[in-house]
Amino acid sequence: MASKTTTHPLIAHELKRTFDTPSGPVEAIRHVNHEFLPGQVTAVMGPSGSGKSTLLNLLAGFDDPSEGHVEYGGTVISDLPERKRAAFRLTTFGFVFQAANLISVxxxxxxxxxxxxxxxxxxxxxxxxxxxxxxxxxxxxxxxxLPRTLSGGERQRVAIARALANDPSVVFADEPTGSLDRESGKTVVQALRSVAEDGRAVIMVTHDPEVAAAADDIVRIVDGVMDENDHAG
Ligand SMILES: Nc1ncnc2c1ncn2[C@@H]1O[C@H](COP(=O)(O)OP(=O)(O)OP(=O)(O)O)[C@@H](O)[C@H]1O
Ligand SMILES: [Mg+2]
Known part of the structure; x- marks a missing residue:
């Protein structure tokens, strides 16, 4: 149960996302190319408004790119009709959110x-x-x-357990330590590292340099564009 044998990189090809707003089009991200590798934690970093959530939504198939595509094991996610896409997400992707989002009852x-x-x-x-x-x-x-009786760190570890429920190949985490103190944050990062060690790709948005230091790879986004020369050691 712990190890995945058939995993592929999640590949972003020339991703661009433009939003139409009353004051004209906003290019949230452009020219994003990256392979998110199985067995690795990739941290996505960058200032507020730089395009991190936009990128995560595209990678997870919650949103479609204006140009480019996201590919997993030969499947182009934006080519899937919504029903197939939902089924694909359910079995291939897992999600951990900042506030855990457990069902309270x-x-x-x-x-x-x-x-x-x-x-x-x-x-x-x-x-x-x-x-x-x-x-x-x-x-x-x-x-x-019940979730409200759990500590923040316990809640996030339950959320990680839930993300693994259907044995996903890729796990997305948006600010998973954002509402935790330093010590609980560490246990959550350790849990995500062990998820990657199963052979899954873990893609984690974080503002915290200490959290990012535990990643194998860093994607840094500034004004919607990736800094290609930045990799964790
Ligand atoms: N649905 C939308 N419509 C219009 N503009 C949007 C939309 N979603 C995002 N944007 C704009 O795209 C840019 C990138 O936003 P995004 O939410 O990806 O940033 P972020 O890096 O996740 O920021 P934060 O760290 O604050 O969460 C911002 O300028 C934002 O205002
Ligand atoms: Mg965001």
Missing amino acids: LPAARNIAFPMGLAGVPRQERQQRASELLERFGVSHRASA
Whole structure:
């Protein structure tokens, strides 16, 4: 369960996204080319308004590029009709958000099992996998706890467990440590590193240089354009 065998890089080809606004078109990103590699954590950094969320939305197939495309294992994501795209996202991609976004009325274990239900995984297997994932991220003692009773760090680790529910090849995290103190932030970064060590590609937006220092690769965006010469050591 922990290791992925069939993973590909997620490839951005000449991505451009222009938004039409009342004051004219805004080029949020342009000329973005990058291979997000399996087995690596890639940090996406840059000032506010530089285009990080725009890029993440394109990579995850929530939005379509104005030009260029995103490819995974030979599939061009923007070519998929919405139904197929939703199915592709459900089984290939996992998501972790800044505020964890757990379902407030479901206990931790059922939050993790929820995406498996959407993918048609039988009940017993859902429960089995959910408890393995709780165990893996050190939150099995909180299996029956509601999200509001979890600490920030526990909540984020449950969110990471949920992101892995359908064994995705690519995991996206938008500011996963943004609302945590330094110590809990560290455990969350460690959890994301272990997710990459499974052979998955982890793509993480962060403002925090200390968090980015734990990445294998850094994509730095300034005014919608990537700085190609910047890589983590
Ligand atoms: N739907 C939209 N319509 C118009 N302009 C948009 C839209 N979404 C983003 N933009 C603009 O595109 C640019 C990039 O925005 P984006 O949200 O990607 O920045 P960001 O790097 O994620 O910033 P932050 O760190 O503040 O989250 C900004 O100038 C923003 O105002
Ligand atoms: Mg953003």
